[in-house]
Amino acid sequence: MPEVKFYYFHVKVAGEAIRMLLAYGSQEFEDIRLSDEEWAALKPTMPFGQLPVLEIDGKKYAQSIAISRYLGRKYGLAGKDIEEDFQIDQVMDFFGDLRTRAIALFHEEDEANKAKIQKEYEKNYYPVTLKKLNEIITENNGHLALGKLTWADFVFAGIYDCLRVLLKIPDIDEQFPNFKKLQKSVLSIPKVKAYCDKAPKADW
Numbered sequence: 001m002p003e004v005k006f007y008y009f010h011v012k013v014a015g016e017a018i019r020m021l022l023a024y025g026s027q028e029f030e031d032i033r034l035s036d037e038e039w040a041a042l043k044p045t046m047p048f049g050q051l052p053v054l055e056i057d058g059k060k061y062a063q064s065i066a067i068s069r070y071l072g073r074k075y076g077l078a079g080k081d082i083e084e085d086f087q088i089d090q091v092m093d094f095f096g097d098l099r100t101r102a103i104a105l106f107h108e109e110d111e112a113n114k115a116k117i118q119k120e121y122e123k124n125y126y127p128v129t130l131k132k133l134n135e136i137i138t139e140n141n142g143h144l145a146l147g148k149l150t151w152a153d154f155v156f157a158g159i160y161d162c163l164r165v166l167l168k169i170p171d172i173d174e175q176f177p178n179f180k181k182l183q184k185s186v187l188s189i190p191k192v193k194a195y196c197d198k199a200p201k202a203d204w
């Protein structure tokens with residue numbers, strides 16, 4: 001079995017999907033959760049100066065979605081051909097836009113601008129996007145694509161707790177019931193559950 005190390009912080013955000021995919025693939029890994037000081041020292045050694053990074057037998061793999069797609073292919077959670085892969089990728093890109101915008105807004109330092117964008121997203125962007133995502137999950141038998149479990153579901157399940165905080169929609173689980181259901185279905189896969197039960201607890 002290859003020697004696998006996974007570098008991230010003590011949060012779920014963009015890293016939890018990768019941890020869960022490794023668990024699903026029965027791949028043992030060193031779950032390295034860096035402090036800010038440790039990260040400052042390691043940052044220049046990482047491919048894009050960012051985390052998460054997966055290291056397999058000394059080779060580094062960066063970018064959370066690219067890593068998730070790679071592990072998905074390895075563990076039978078991808079499409080059977082490029083047409084099916086496209087079905088997964090297009091939903092991931094749609095979801096990725098939401099993730100990127102919500103995280104960018106979280107990091108916005110100008111409070112007035114932050115409030116303005118939040119209001120705009122709440123009025124126009126979030127309702128349309130979340131409704132669409134919820135519909136996609138209905139159309140796909142409780143999943144994001146292909147009507148079955150794929151690596152995209154792991155990405156969603158891994159970041160959903162963070163998204164819930166970032167979007168600031170207190171009743172998101174009631175408004176869009178498919179989200180929590182999808183997360184639960186991934187977290188209850190036996191190997192994933194076994195990992196979650198013993199992993200250090202992070203809120204989001």
Ligand SMILES: N[C@@H](CCC(=O)N[C@@H](CS)C(=O)NCC(=O)O)C(=O)O
Pocket residue numbers: 013014043049050051052062063064065
């Ligand atoms: N597109 C990248 C984004 C990576 C990213 O923004 N990483 C953040 C943490 S979630 C990071 O490394 N922050 C520390 C830094 O930039 O020094 C991915 O999905 O992996």
